[in-house]
Amino acid sequence: MRLILDHKDLTDSFFEDTRLLGIMAPVKDYQFCWQLNNLFGFDFRINNDIEIQLTRKQRHYFFAVYEFAEKYNSLVHYLYNNQFDGEYLLPEFKHLDFLWLLKGDVVSDYALLQLINSLRTLKGVQLVVELTDEKIRNKEHLVF
Template sequence: MKLKLDFDEMADDFFDNTRLMGIVAPVKNYQFCWQLNQLLRLDFRINNDIEIQLFKKQRNYYFSIFEYREPNSSLVHYLYNNQFDGEYLLPEFRHLDFLWLLKGDLVADDFLQNLLTAIKSINSVQLVTELTNEKIRNKGHLIF
């Protein structure tokens, strides 16, 4: 008997009740996390256990993920690097430096708007936008 993974269903489950933002901020990931942690009183830390590895053009590419868990909530923030050595985690969004996924709890529109406004106030940030699931072609690349 052969079992087959249904990646579309996995992606749907993974992205159920999530919100995703794209960010243009041409700085190193650790610098950006430091700025977020300082200004927004967050505690983003790198999580090497969920780093994403893609194999393209006969080599491996590694996309780091920083994680912050909201205290007293099941909401978790994940900040993905969208590029590594000239390759992109989501090639359809080459202009984005970071992807910010909110997962684990419902995220109200006003909470997201306040977060977008706060991120925009950071000097190195040139653009912040919400990405809808329909716009993402390579959703599977975000699943860890």
């Protein structure tokens, strides 16, 4: 008897109660995190345990993930690098440099809009958009 892992169910449960932003900001990830930490009072840190690894064309690609957990609720922020060495974590969004996943608690439309508007004030940020499930073809790449 063989058991088959259902990636769709796994992916769907991972994305339950999440919000995802796409950010165009052609700056280094550590510089961007420093700006976010200063603006919001966050403490984004790289988490090598959840780094995303993909293999394409017999090469390995490593996409850094930064993490910040809020103190007084269960909301966790994950900032993914969308590019590594000419490859993309979400190839359908090649124009985006970062993906910001909010997971673990409900984020209201108002709170998300405030976050988006604050992000747009950062130096180097050219675009901030919410990415909805229907727009994402390779969302299993974001599951860690």
